[in-house]
Amino acid sequence: NAGVMQNPRHLVRRRGQEARLRCSPMKGHSHVYWYRQLPEEGLKFMVYLQKENIIDESGMPKERFSAEFPKEGPSILRIQQVVRGDSAAYFCASSLQGADYGYTFGSGTRLTVV
Amino acid sequence: RKEVEQDPGPFNVPEGATVAFNCTYSNSASQSFFWYRQDCRKEPKLLMSVYSSGNEDGRFTAQLNRASQYISLLIRDSKLSDSATYLCVVNKGSARQLTFGSGTQLTVLP
Numbered sequence: 001n002a003g004v005m006q007n008p009r010h011l012v013r014r015r016g017q018e019a020r021l022r023c024s025p026m027k028g029h030s031h032v033y034w035y036r037q038l039p040e041e042g043l044k045f046m047v048y049l050q051k052e053n054i055i056d057e058s059g060m061p062k063e064r065f066s067a068e069f070p071k072e073g074p075s076i077l078r079i080q081q082v083v084r085g086d087s088a089a090y091f092c093a094s095s096l097q098g099a100d101y102g103y104t105f106g107s108g109t110r111l112t113v114v
Numbered sequence: 115r116k117e118v119e120q121d122p123g124p125f126n127v128p129e130g131a132t133v134a135f136n137c138t139y140s141n142s143a144s145q146s147f148f149w150y151r152q153d154c155r156k157e158p159k160l161l162m163s164v165y166s167s168g169n170e171d172g173r174f175t176a177q178l179n180r181a182s183q184y185i186s187l188l189i190r191d192s193k194l195s196d197s198a199t200y201l202c203v204v205n206k207g208s209a210r211q212l213t214f215g216s217g218t219q220l221t222v223l224p
Binding site for chain 1 (some may be wrong): 147148155156157158163200205210211212215217
């Protein structure tokens, strides 16, 4: 039973390029969460999605960031026109029944903007 | 005020020591509480849930005080492998997502 799968593990982008981060939840999990962890800082909530719906995007920056969780395929976190400050570890998590029972994280994507 | 506050440490303790971490949360409507551990440059992993009556899992004991909005984690007989950052985690009353503290760093020394 595969866990939460994220890819790529490492991603290097030049300033101004687009970054696409993918997350496949655990089998049977329909709740997906994205978090960002800046160097030497804690995890910050970005967005919570269920299939084809954004449930809570209160942590998403207003510009350049978007997320989706289509009916088929992985959840995608998209960052347009990346800047150096976007360099961070991006973790995806999934759960079976929302946040009440905790969730399981993927191993993350480390984005470096050069 | 931060939603979840933890002493960042670092805590450096010898093997076999007992160490306690504390955490406070600001939202009195919070309903679910957890401790996660995060090893350097790895993903957070669920260590244990925290229940109102307190709960134990081997060498780990978690306590919750709803009146004081305070959570604790006690680690007995520390092992080298316990070295990690311990994250206090709280579910907002709306149950939409978990809020993470900034973590307390623990190093167990031989």
